[in-house]
Amino acid sequence: MKQNRLLWALIAAVWFTAMPASAQPRISIFFDHVAEMARQEKISVREAAQRVRQLGYTGIDVRVNMNKQQLGMLDSLGFQHACAIADINFIRGEQPEAVRQALDFMHHNRYKRLLIIPGLLPENASQELIDEVCTRVASFVKEAADEGIDVMVEDYDNPRSPCFNTQTLDHLFAASPQLNHVLDTGNFLFAGEDVMTALRHFRERIHHVHLKDRKAKRDYASLPIGTGVMPLNEVVSELLRSGYDGWFTVEHFGAPSQWNYAKQSIANLQAAWKACTEK
Numbered sequence: 001m002k003q004n005r006l007l008w009a010l011i012a013a014v015w016f017t018a019m020p021a022s023a024q025p026r027i028s029i030f031f032d033h034v035a036e037m038a039r040q041e042k043i044s045v046r047e048a049a050q051r052v053r054q055l056g057y058t059g060i061d062v063r064v065n066m067n068k069q070q071l072g073m074l075d076s077l078g079f080q081h082a083c084a085i086a087d088i089n090f091i092r093g094e095q096p097e098a099v100r101q102a103l104d105f106m107h108h109n110r111y112k113r114l115l116i117i118p119g120l121l122p123e124n125a126s127q128e129l130i131d132e133v134c135t136r137v138a139s140f141v142k143e144a145a146d147e148g149i150d151v152m153v154e155d156y157d158n159p160r161s162p163c164f165n166t167q168t169l170d171h172l173f174a175a176s177p178q179l180n181h182v183l184d185t186g187n188f189l190f191a192g193e194d195v196m197t198a199l200r201h202f203r204e205r206i207h208h209v210h211l212k213d214r215k216a217k218r219d220y221a222s223l224p225i226g227t228g229v230m231p232l233n234e235v236v237s238e239l240l241r242s243g244y245d246g247w248f249t250v251e252h253f254g255a256p257s258q259w260n261y262a263k264q265s266i267a268n269l270q271a272a273w274k275a276c277t278e279k
Helices: 002-018 031-041 045-055 068-076 096-109 127-146 166-175 195-205 232-241 258-277
Strands: 026-030 059-063 080-087 113-117 150-154 180-184 206-211 213-216 219-223 247-250
Touching: 026 031, 026 080, 026 258, 031 045, 031 059, 031 258, 045 068, 045 258, 059 068, 059 247, 080 096, 080 247, 096 113, 096 127, 113 127, 113 206, 127 150, 127 166, 150 206, 166 195, 180 195, 195 206, 195 232, 206 232, 232 258, 247 258
Parallel strands: 026 059, 026 247, 059 080, 080 113, 113 150, 150 180, 180 206, 206 247
Antiparallel strands: 213 219
């Protein structure tokens, strides 16, 4: 019996190793970009969303304060629920109202992944305050996890953030084993860290990815992904190699043309995916 179990385990391992990667990546975009695109192009938000959907974006990242009409419109166009985002300022305390709003949104709108932005610490924050914030985050994560919600934090581009770099993220994760990570490929630059090193360090916790490119290591202007310093092919290849099958959310806040950036970004991501899966 033991030999049979070992044989089947070996067959399963070979089978899943040999299975081909998905034919297409799961690509999402921020609703904020869609709304800004509508303003820039002088079209309705629905038309902007339709254009984005036709480009091949199948998911949408939204904020938990979005209205029902916008959410319904996105659902009617076939966008999948990639991720929701909530600003919950745990620096200032427990935030029961913000917590309830976020959890209610997740349940009512059937989102499963929640990125929280926990606020900014004061300058020279004490270790006691930092630990209190970690405890508040951990308590929220446990409550959300008990309700079937996957809570994540990203590497945030501000040194006052409690999730600014590898060290501060590790401190948060140590306090909250159920907390997971949104890898933002453009934000570790702010901390002077290498994105590939961070990717490998946090791989087991990465449940979502923000693909963000920068003009240079000291010029943080956003560009279409694959046109700056972010090693797009290397990021995609490493994630695929490690078995990641989640969303890639294209991010370029402040783009002078969200439409042109969205077109270039998805084309470059699809090319990178093809190069990595056809090796």
